[in-house]
Amino acid sequence: MNLDAHIPEGPIDQKWENAKFKFKLVNPANKRKFDIIVVGSGLAGGSAAATLAELGYNVACFCYQDSPRRAHSIAAQGGINAAKNYQGDGDSVYRLFYDTVKGGDFRSREANVYRLAQVSRNIIDQATAMGVPFAREYGGTLANRSFGGAQVSRTFYARGQTGQQLLLGVYAGLSRQIKAGRVTMFTRHEMLELVTVEGRAAGIVTRDMVSGKIESHAGHSVIMASGGYGNVFYLSTNAMGCNVTATYRAYKKGAGFANPCYTQIHPTCIPVSGDYQSKLTLMSESLRNDGRVWVPKKKEDCGKKPSQIAEADRDYYLERKYPAFGNLVPRDVASRNAKLVCDEGRGVGPGGYGVYLDFAEAIGRLGRPAVEGRYGNLFDMYQRITGDDPYSTPMRIYPAVHYTMGGLWVDYNLQSTIPGMFVLGEANFSDHGANRLGASALMQGLADGYFVIPYTLGNYLAGQNPKKIDTDHAAFKEAEKSCKERIDTFLAIDGKRTVDSFHKELGKIMWDHCGMARNEAGLKSALELIPALREEFWQNVKVPGSGATLNQSLEKAGRVADFLEFGELMVRDALERDESAGGHFREEHQSPEGEAVRDDENFAHAAVWEYKGDNATPVRHKEPMTFEHVKLATRSYK
Amino acid sequence: MNLTIYVWRQKDAKDAGGFEKYTDECKGISEHMSFLEMLDVVNDRLTEKGKMPIAFDSDCREGICGTCSMVINGRPHGPWKATTTCQLHMRAFKDGDVIYIEPWRSKAFPVIQDLIVDRKAFDTIIQAGGYISTNCGSAPDANSMLIGKEVSDSAMDAAACIGCGACVAACPNSSAMLFTAAKLAHMNTLPQGKPEEAQRTLSMVGAMDSAGFGNCSNHLECEAACPKEISGQVIAAMNRGYAKASFGKR
């Protein structure tokens, strides 16, 4: 597997300029002859599809929702980072770069991260020009707030709906191109296979989720922007339809999958309330700006009402352990500490897996109207779900799976190991290392789609023949056939258990053994449990109905079947990475204070997995990560 | 709690469809469940019996994507104010309740299956002009244009629309005025949107009319049903804008 990252020459701050200058250009008259397939209409896919269409390419864009406006980017609440230094508080491209590399626990590629920080500034300009109503100061300038893991105020936001507003901006641009006939939009279409011809990406096979039709779509390039795979845990903050199918199918066609074990557990979610639970709701991280996290000092107090626990009996454990960052420590640190205190028996609420997030001090200091102005919609949401009023009693929160840093391996140009297939947004692995900082995913998705792919794709296409690719090619027919056979198999099993019951069981295995804390014995047992569950799935799943109509059980069956294979790859990756790094916490590797301990000598690399067949063990390759600018150091937020 | 639900079942667009009653499947429902989790439980039980589960749309399940869409006891998104179906919790109901569940009903939103409807008409309205025509790469520095906080906040109020279609489902005429007007208010309020204001208003209203939505007769049921509490005042603003734009054209 060729893992040449193609990092451009020159000093880090000139690499992207140099690359852009060296890139070959596509003759404007030829652009419309190139068919580009974009899987995904979120921030990454939607911005790519619109921008490539603006440049003159012929784009087809796919999403499984009924409208591109509903991609899961819509759910992001807190904000988007950019090194604008509008607050004059010492921010710069270099500082954003530095924070991201450090926050990622030194497992990301410096050159990519630097470029991300550079283009972050253009994103805010672009989004504003598209009519995104970012929050503003009375004087009319853009407002900022600070976010976990950063000491400067560089986060732009639109109330608690930043993702929604950014996505609606992207959707507006995309709609304009659809109207102009330059983008053909396929909604309620699920990608089931990637097709390669002579080793290059040549198209995809999809299922029309309404008619059930299996269709081939050919293109000179396939851009994957299908989001993250957090739903392998069943319970996560992801939307119900988020899946690994698109990227996993590409992996099975030869794309390297990098660092699948890196998952981010978000510290501030509403705790699980019962086994019927279908998803977990995030409470924006911005709450940690004003909320104080605590649990009772004594186990005996856990059953009491929070108001009955005296100030002196409360343990504000983040403030105590990390005086410099306090409640604003990065996500992995905040999550792990919540688990730690709950494991000690000091958790609160039903089941004992919850900690308080308390706004009493903020309400006292700022007054209720100010708190309402900042967080009103989040407080309402909390009250609707739990029935508790967070103005009068502290919220209860607990960490939940939120984001996946792992993804398809890409080089500096965002090209995967399959020539012609590019991967954008959460679906790739490139920028966040082993842990992502808050407000950086929106930034990365838009950087990739608006400002990187329009250049790097041209460089690839300039070397390609614009002749139409034919979907009659045997590779398409074969892929269609295998999709149909798989669907027929699901429908024919007629077992006893629902798809969801398998998904829940897999989720529990993943959470227990490959969740917030991992160890060798647990991972090894997961390597036994997952194949056994998979076996049972293929014998005993029940998928009613037919393939020729809308069939939600069938859709889920396809996704869960892929999760059942992918989960094993994740566990394997977690087992092989015999160190702790960012979101990957191996209990064997911790300091006496319970902090993650990296092993830079043996693991300062991205692990890239190569598929070798259904009955063979995948092969682990390495792309070394070298750090020339940010000195390898132990992260400290004390 | 134990419930009785009547659910609209319809195989496909051509099927006539009708209500089916479920009681056994709705026993032992917890008040902490969300409404959709209650339906998940019902669906699991139906599947185990070899029956087709109830098809319904949902994705984010946190009230922001606008995918979930059902009429519960005659009200789009059910009894709670400013709440989408996915955020409605069973605390809103009590033991022994009878609940009727139907899809959005509008000529412009044909039923695909059971509770799932086709809302492409909304996309068509946005494609007609719900954007600012600027290409990527040509934007000036974001702070080079100062926008007063009030202006920006009022654009944001309108931009909060999630495009779920509850407004259409609530309207006796199936009008899409609130949806269209909210997008126009968002875009036309901001200075960036001003240059295309008249054209945008004319084409979006035109697209809305030709998509088969009804007329507005000022019932403002839309405003009451909107999970994001978009104000009906945007409709008046749209009407004024439309009159002005039509006049300008002549």
Ligand SMILES: Cc1cc2nc3c(=O)[nH]c(=O)nc-3n(C[C@H](O)[C@H](O)[C@H](O)COP(=O)(O)OP(=O)(O)OC[C@H]3O[C@@H](n4cnc5c(N)ncnc54)[C@H](O)[C@@H]3O)c2cc1C
């Ligand atoms: C609750 C929540 C809050 C968040 N808050 C923040 C925040 O404040 N700041 C921040 O920076 N980040 C935040 N994030 C992370 C961030 O929102 C995501 O990482 C980012 O939006 C992902 O964008 P994307 O374009 O890569 O993928 P998505 O937006 O998930 O889009 C994926 C697209 O791919 C399509 N797709 C997927 N699979 C298939 C398939 N098989 N076939 C066809 N189409 C397919 C989908 O239809 C969709 O259009 C948050 C995430 C969550 C879950």
Ligand code: FES
């Ligand atoms: S499922 Fe997203 S708003 Fe209800």
